[in-house]
Amino acid sequence: MNGEVVTEEAIRRRVTLGAVARTVGVSIATVSKVINGRSDVAPATRARIQAALLDHDYVARGLGGVPQGGRTLELVFDALETPNNLEIVRGVTEAVADSGIAVVVGVVPDDPLGAEWARRIAGAQREGVILVTSTLSQQQRNHFTETGVPLVLIDPVNIPDSSMPSIGATNFSGGMDAAKHLTELGHRRIGMVEGRADALCGVARLHGYHAALAAAGITPDPDLVRPGDFTFQSGYQAGLDLLDLPDPPTAVFAANDPEALGVMAAARVRGLRIPEDLSVVGFDDMSPSRWASPPLTTVRQPFAEMGRAAAEALFQLATGETLNSTRVELATTLVVRESTAPPSR
Secondary structure (H helix, E strand, O other): OOOOOOOHHHHHHHHHHHHHHEEEEEEEEHHHHHHHHOOOHHHHHHHHHHHHHHHOOEEEEEOOOHHHOOOEEEEEEEEOHHHHHHHHHHHHHHHOOOOOOOOEEEOOOOOOOHHHHHHHHOOOOOOOOOEEOOOOHHHHHHHHHHHHOOEEEOOOOOOOOOOEEEEEOOHHHHHHHHHHHHHHHOOOOOOOOOOOOHHHHHHOOOOOHHHHHHHOOOOOOHHEEOOOOOOOHHHHHHHHHHOOOOOOOEEEEOHHHHHHHHHHHHHHHHOOOOOOOOOOEEEEEHHHHOOOOOOOOOEEHHHHHHHHHHHHHHHHHOOOOOOOOOOEEEEOOOOOOOOOOOOOO
C-alpha cells in the first residue's frame, strides 16, 4: 500500500467506466480518452462509447478534479439519444474545468408542473440547471423562479418569454445557407422536410429555405414541402412522398441529419443515386453524417460551444450578475461533402 486514499466516489466512477468499457468491448483507457477529448480514437468507436456513457448515466466532472464544497450544476436533456448530447456535455465540462464544479447529467423528469423538480434542485443546492432541447412551460419556469434556481436553456423547443436566458444557433441563416448551396448548384426544384411544427429551430430553418428560394427567384411549390418530426422515419416517408411526385425534386433540404439520412434511404429504395440523381442536405453535422454513403452535406451546429456559453451564462446568474443578452445565437457553418452536386436534368 502506498497510502493513497481512494474515495467512494472514485470507486463508483471507476466501476462506471469499467461497465462502459465492457459494453463497448474496449479498454477503460480508451473510454478515458473519449471523456478527455483525445483525438486518437476511431470515430465509430468514439460514437459507441459516447452512447454507452449516456446509457450508464455517467456523471461528468470538470478537469479540475473533485468539486470544492460539493458544488454541482445539472445538465438536463429531453432524451439521451444523439451524439450531439455528448458534445454539449463536453462543452459544459470544459467550461467548469477550472472551477471544480461537478456536472450531473440526466433527463427531464416526469413532472409536468415542475414543482417537485424545482424543489429537488433547490434542496440539492445546485448552482443551477442547463436544460437542453426541451419544452418548458411557463408554470415550470415560474417554479424555478420561485425557488431561486438559475435556469439556462440550450436550443429550446419553445421560449416561455424573452427574459428566459437561452443559447441557440443561427437556424434561419443556416437554413438559408443550405438551400442557397442547392440553388447555386443549379437546382430549381428543391424539396424541404420540415422539423417539428412546434419547434422554433425547425420553423426558423424552414423560413431560411423560403428566403433562399426567393433570393434565387424561385417560386415556392407547396407540394415540395413535407412535414417531419426530426426522425429518420419521418425523413424516409417524406422522401418517398417527394420522389413519387409527377415532377419530383432534384434536391432536398432536411431540417436535421436523421431526416436527411431518411431521405437518402428513400432515394435508394426508389433506385436513385446520390448525388447524381438527387442532392441531399441536412442540418446539425452529427457524426453519422460523416459516415453516410456518400458523406452528407450539412449545416454544422457548434454544440460544444453552445454548452460552454450556457455554462458561462449560468455562472453569471448564480453570482447575481446581469446577462448582457438573454438570447445568444452562435454561428452555423455549411459543410459541403459528397451528397450534393449540380442537377443532371
